[in-house]
Amino acid sequence: MGCLRLSRVMEMNGELEGEESYSIWVMREYGVVESWTKLFDIDVGVGLRRVVCFTKNGEVLVIKGGKLLSYEPSSEEIFNPHIRSRTESFYLNTYVESLVLLNVADGE
Numbered sequence: 001m002g003c004l005r006l007s008r009v010m011e012m013n014g015e016l017e018g019e020e021s022y023s024i025w026v027m028r029e030y031g032v033v034e035s036w037t038k039l040f041d042i043d044v045g046v047g048l049r050r051v052v053c054f055t056k057n058g059e060v061l062v063i064k065g066g067k068l069l070s071y072e073p074s075s076e077e078i079f080n081p082h083i084r085s086r087t088e089s090f091y092l093n094t095y096v097e098s099l100v101l102l103n104v105a106d107g108e
Helices: none
Strands: 002-006 009-012 015-018 021-027 036-043 048-054 060-064 067-072 077-079
Antiparallel strands (some): 002 021, 009 015, 021 036, 048 060, 067 077
């Protein structure tokens, strides 16, 4: 399943500022354009820097005002888990398990 975040960004005085909402879309079938489905909008106000990740229980972790916040789409509530760190340290990497060898070209 693929995931797409759509947002409008505007530039003011050389700084990028996010709009007040993000739309979260998923691709239900890999490679099938028609399977894109809008899940929900995240309306958390001006200052949302980025969506960090989605949790298994459906919460969305976002960064706003230098803080990591948890957003519950079904209730539209924002919760501050009070995790203290620098904003730059909040990131997510993904991987896909594979038996393909990365250092071998064309099966040689």
